[in-house]
Amino acid sequence: MNNPNASRKYALIVGVMLILAAVYAVKLFSLQVISKDYKEAAKNNALRQITEHPDRGLIYDRNDSLLVFNDAAYDLMVVPKELRTFDTADLCRILDITKEDLIKRIEKASNYSKIIPSLFAQQMSKEDYGYLQEKLYKFPGFFVQSRTLRSYPEPIAAHILGYVGEVNDKTIEDDPYYKMGDYIGISGIEKAYETELRGVKGQRVVLVDVNNREIGSYHNGEEDIRAIPGTSLWSTLDMSLQRYGEQLMQNKRGSIVAIEPKTGEILCIVSSPSYDPNLLVGKARSKNYTMLWRDSIKKPLFNRALQAMYPPGSTFKLANGLIAEEEGILDANTIYNCPGGYQVGSHLIGCHHRGGTNLVAAVQHSCNTYFCRAFYNIISNKRKYPTIQEGYTAWRNHIVKLGFGTTFDTDLPYEKKGILPTAEYFDKRYNRSWNGNTVVSMGIGQGEVCVTPIQMANMLAIIANKGYYVRPHVIKAIGSKDNLNVQYMDKIDAGIKPEYFEPIIQGMEMAALAGTARGAQIPGIRVAGKTGTAQNPHGRDHSVFALIAPIDDPQIVVFCLVENGGWGAAVACPIASLIAELYLTGEVKRKGVEENMLNLSTK
Amino acid sequence: MPLSYKHSASKGFDGRLILYYSLLVTIGWLTIFSTSYNPNANLGFSFSLPYVRQLIWIGTSVVLAMVILLLDARIIQHYSYHLYLFCLLLVISTFFLGSKINGATSWIKIGSFSIQPTEFMKLATAMALAKFFNEGKTTVEKRSMWLIAFGIILTPAFIILLQKDTGSALVFLSFIILFYREGMTGTIFIFGAIAVFLFVFTLLTNEIYSLALLTFILVIAWIIDRKDKKKIIRNIIIYVVAIAFIGAVNIGYNKVLQPHQKQRIDTLLGKTSDPKGADFNLIQSKIAIGSGGFFGKGYLNGTQTKLNFVPEQSTDFIFCAIGEEWGFLGSCVLGTLFLSLVIRILRLSEKQRNPYARYYGYGIAGIIAFHFFINIGMTIGLVPIIGIPLPFISYGGSSLWAFTAMLFIFIKLNDN
Numbered sequence A: 001m002n003n004p005n006a007s008r009k010y011a012l013i014v015g016v017m018l019i020l021a022a023v024y025a026v027k028l029f030s031l032q033v034i035s036k037d038y039k040e041a042a043k044n045n046a047l048r049q050i051t052e053h054p055d056r057g058l059i060y061d062r063n064d065s066l067l068v069f070n071d072a073a074y075d076l077m078v079v080p081k082e083l084r085t086f087d088t089a090d091l092c093r094i095l096d097i098t099k100e101d102l103i104k105r106i107e108k109a110s111n112y113s114k115i116i117p118s119l120f121a122q123q124m125s126k127e128d129y130g131y132l133q134e135k136l137y138k139f140p141g142f143f144v145q146s147r148t149l150r151s152y153p154e155p156i157a158a159h160i161l162g163y164v165g166e167v168n169d170k171t172i173e174d175d176p177y178y179k180m181g182d183y184i185g186i187s188g189i190e191k192a193y194e195t196e197l198r199g200v201k202g203q204r205v206v207l208v209d210v211n212n213r214e215i216g217s218y219h220n221g222e223e224d225i226r227a228i229p230g231t232s233l234w235s236t237l238d239m240s241l242q243r244y245g246e247q248l249m250q251n252k253r254g255s256i257v258a259i260e261p262k263t264g265e266i267l268c269i270v271s272s273p274s275y276d277p278n279l280l281v282g283k284a285r286s287k288n289y290t291m292l293w294r295d296s297i298k299k300p301l302f303n304r305a306l307q308a309m310y311p312p313g314s315t316f317k318l319a320n321g322l323i324a325e326e327e328g329i330l331d332a333n334t335i336y337n338c339p340g341g342y343q344v345g346s347h348l349i350g351c352h353h354r355g356g357t358n359l360v361a362a363v364q365h366s367c368n369t370y371f372c373r374a375f376y377n378i379i380s381n382k383r384k385y386p387t388i389q390e391g392y393t394a395w396r397n398h399i400v401k402l403g404f405g406t407t408f409d410t411d412l413p414y415e416k417k418g419i420l421p422t423a424e425y426f427d428k429r430y431n432r433s434w435n436g437n438t439v440v441s442m443g444i445g446q447g448e449v450c451v452t453p454i455q456m457a458n459m460l461a462i463i464a465n466k467g468y469y470v471r472p473h474v475i476k477a478i479g480s481k482d483n484l485n486v487q488y489m490d491k492i493d494a495g496i497k498p499e500y501f502e503p504i505i506q507g508m509e510m511a512a513l514a515g516t517a518r519g520a521q522i523p524g525i526r527v528a529g530k531t532g533t534a535q536n537p538h539g540r541d542h543s544v545f546a547l548i549a550p551i552d553d554p555q556i557v558v559f560c561l562v563e564n565g566g567w568g569a570a571v572a573c574p575i576a577s578l579i580a581e582l583y584l585t586g587e588v589k590r591k592g593v594e595e596n597m598l599n600l601s602t603k
Numbered sequence B: 001m002p003l004s005y006k007h008s009a010s011k012g013f014d015g016r017l018i019l020y021y022s023l024l025v026t027i028g029w030l031t032i033f034s035t036s037y038n039p040n041a042n043l044g045f046s047f048s049l050p051y052v053r054q055l056i057w058i059g060t061s062v063v064l065a066m067v068i069l070l071l072d073a074r075i076i077q078h079y080s081y082h083l084y085l086f087c088l089l090l091v092i093s094t095f096f097l098g099s100k101i102n103g104a105t106s107w108i109k110i111g112s113f114s115i116q117p118t119e120f121m122k123l124a125t126a127m128a129l130a131k132f133f134n135e136g137k138t139t140v141e142k143r144s145m146w147l148i149a150f151g152i153i154l155t156p157a158f159i160i161l162l163q164k165d166t167g168s169a170l171v172f173l174s175f176i177i178l179f180y181r182e183g184m185t186g187t188i189f190i191f192g193a194i195a196v197f198l199f200v201f202t203l204l205t206n207e208i209y210s211l212a213l214l215t216f217i218l219v220i221a222w223i224i225d226r227k228d229k230k231k232i233i234r235n236i237i238i239y240v241v242a243i244a245f246i247g248a249v250n251i252g253y254n255k256v257l258q259p260h261q262k263q264r265i266d267t268l269l270g271k272t273s274d275p276k277g278a279d280f281n282l283i284q285s286k287i288a289i290g291s292g293g294f295f296g297k298g299y300l301n302g303t304q305t306k307l308n309f310v311p312e313q314s315t316d317f318i319f320c321a322i323g324e325e326w327g328f329l330g331s332c333v334l335g336t337l338f339l340s341l342v343i344r345i346l347r348l349s350e351k352q353r354n355p356y357a358r359y360y361g362y363g364i365a366g367i368i369a370f371h372f373f374i375n376i377g378m379t380i381g382l383v384p385i386i387g388i389p390l391p392f393i394s395y396g397g398s399s400l401w402a403f404t405a406m407l408f409i410f411i412k413l414n415d416n
Helices: A006-034 A037-046 A088-095 A099-112 A126-138 A169-174 A188-192 A194-198 A239-248 A282-294 A313-326 A359-365 A368-379 A388-401 A423-429 A440-444 A453-465 A498-514 A572-585 A591-599 B015-036 B050-070 B073-078 B080-097 B117-139 B142-162 B166-181 B187-204 B207-224 B229-256 B259-269 B280-290 B318-351 B355-379 B397-415
Strands: A047-052 A066-078 A118-124 A142-151 A164-166 A183-185 A202-208 A214-217 A233-235 A254-260 A265-272 A336-338 A341-344 A347-350 A355-357 A468-470 A475-478 A491-493 A528-534 A542-549 A556-562 B099-101 B104-110 B113-115
Touching: A006 B166, A006 B280, A006 B318, A006 B355, A037 B280, A047 A142, A066 A099, A066 A126, A088 A099, A088 A126, A099 A118, A118 A126, A118 A142, A118 A282, A126 A142, A183 A188, A183 A194, A188 A194, A239 A254, A239 A265, A239 A572, A239 A591, A254 A453, A254 A572, A313 A359, A313 A368, A313 A388, A313 A440, A313 A453, A313 A498, A313 A528, A313 A542, A336 A368, A341 A368, A347 A368, A347 A440, A355 A359, A359 A368, A359 A498, A368 A388, A368 A440, A388 A423, A453 A468, A453 A498, A453 A542, A453 A556, A498 A528, A498 A542, A528 A572, A542 A572, A556 A572, A572 A591, B015 B050, B015 B318, B015 B397, B050 B397, B073 B080, B073 B117, B073 B397, B080 B104, B080 B117, B080 B142, B113 B397, B117 B142, B117 B166, B117 B355, B117 B397, B142 B166, B166 B355, B187 B207, B187 B229, B207 B229, B280 B318, B280 B355, B318 B355, B318 B397, B355 B397
Parallel strands: none
Antiparallel strands: A047 A202, A066 A118, A066 A142, A164 A183, A202 A214, A233 A475, A254 A265, A254 A556, A336 A355, A341 A347, A468 A491, A528 A542, A542 A556, B099 B104, B104 B113
């Protein structure tokens, strides 16, 4: 059969096909060449940016023992945009959460960002992680990210090491480095050295398939940025000394601060009661923090070494003796007679010994009369300072130069300044009518002045160094042991000439040999010591002790304060000397003393 | 009839068709390899791997092609009805023997292989129609001839529709090209276009608007043709039929179509947007193709298709992989190849002295063109998602065998 229109129809059919093909080509051209949306979408679709969290820097003690290290933990992340219907009951079961909780978490993540991964469940156990990993394909939009958590081989130095926690909203706003769910050092070394410890976050771009499985790296990993692990730190702390100090302070309240005087390096810094730093790690952190924070009896979060303010007691006499010498009020040969007390109007400041006393003996016997007179003479030196205000201010300036009434501003967390009243304060309080005797109790470390244990320890370092101090700090080296932390290494002049230290040190040695501080003696080592008994209006006096050893070339100064410990000689003195003994000799031979102190409870 | 190969009439098999075929099959296999290729795993040789299986089907297809070329063309012509009936029986048998794949019960499992009788049904229908036109036109009167012709294509289409394989059923519409070539008036296409317009318009708005539009057109037509009573009556009849059609669309859309089919139509018409749900396939498909750019990402470098973002990426959506890896340029090359193949078949058909060969040629050209336009169209969002394979390219034995047989029977007929 021959169709008359055949060739026309053939042409029409072919023509329609070509027109259709042209339409398709236009559509393809707009899809593939003109539109950019699909290229962008393809990237989001198949590529996932995974933040590589660097391992936080490790923290070693001065002898390369690990104080802080990292442990692996697994976080479940969610990308809200990639979510699809999944078995919520199953996921709830695996994570042990309620469905409401699950919905809330997804909403929170969605509000933050639809495309940036958000933390969904923190720190799953290894078992949960393993189980979930196998089932992950069932939960599109979820993936697991491994991270590290802080871990502490020994439960010591909690206050000074500080802790790490999730970054808060304000920090996220202020610092673009941080993203929701990141960790940041919140206190202590972790906070002070956050930029060193945190390292640099990396980024891995991986290909994922539609079932949410990682297939491999993108472009052979050429676009990946490796995370740079945090810088390790070497602390000035001596781990064994720190451990020992905390053991000795068990069942007591108070503080020990030991410093290497030449360098200002803190060898141990104990605040008791303390807590196990492992409590403030990971999932349980906020719960445990609340628990510690609510403990109003022990106040374990309170760092007594830096924040507790005590009347310094007799140990403050050392400072006043030095200032009196520097001010020319007295010298090593000046003798004051002690009639058994210092009379202030109708009030007598009693003293345990009597007779003519020179500076060495005054230190040895902790003579109240001597130091009251010295203090009175300093601030009432009319030839030099016409008014009491000028005299007092001169004394106060000396005290500030000795490191009191101020903070060191090094890497120590939350230091307190203590209390050191100004002349204006007394003017106000006594309506401008006051004199040397009004404030004379400050001469023996009582009255208005309050200091922190670290300030006292620093004063001991000044005595040991005969005139200067290096601000106390806890980080010795950054990155490698040879790369010293130079920012706190400068020597600061205390404003007292070196020769004035001789009688003070001599008096302290005498105290240890035949005075109030006999319990401080360490076999084979020349020790200088000074007891103190800080008056406590709320109960039993605080036991205070200051120690320098060895005298010829001081390696350690120790300040110890035990609240409600009574006489300085009773508790603080043996504890401080045990610390010095362990540090200087590497072992404690006086087992009896040690046992007494370990078992002693002041609660 | 002797089964011997008749050498005398041979003018040589059409080299161009064989070249196009070889190119398309090769592109298909390379693409299937790419979609299942995992750069992080070793190349394996296992019969479970799609590209290994496809290789087997290509090999068997070549054998099949050679067997066809060795057959006597008259045998093919003679057994057309037999094959049609046999295939029809196979298709019907899937009701009893078939296993469900993707919601359709159109597969018969033989061992670890499944065959899809519908693929062969298309071929057999083309042959039966050709035979019918060849013999029937002289014996049957015109009107009943068209009825029987429609019967030949609608019977299998209807059975396949019952098996919920809408896509394959729609393929039988492609024989319209043959009907048109063989004398059906072009008016049917105009009516078809109006029908499609009304269909889309009704679904996009609602039947009230369609009614208003039709009435408006009727009034205009009345004013124009007010002197010609005959035309007015004709217009009114068209108006009534159109209203009936709108009603049918409504009922058909709401009552007959499966929810997922409604969803696909809605998606295409832009009525709903549900990127994570029903629209997922289309969006992923467009992303894959769109991300290819002008030159493509390069062979084996596709991310979307390699990472299974695109569903059915080696079968119905295989064009995504080509679009992604070869870009606009590669897509055009593929399109040109298909068009060249179809137009070549049509051109050769026109030259046939044996009408059977011409009818057959138009039949299969229509089938291949329909597959091509619908398949590519659905991946780029021009037509609803209808699950039919891209001839010669898509993964699958039944489809490859059926299209190979389809083409090589034509090559053989052309040779005579």
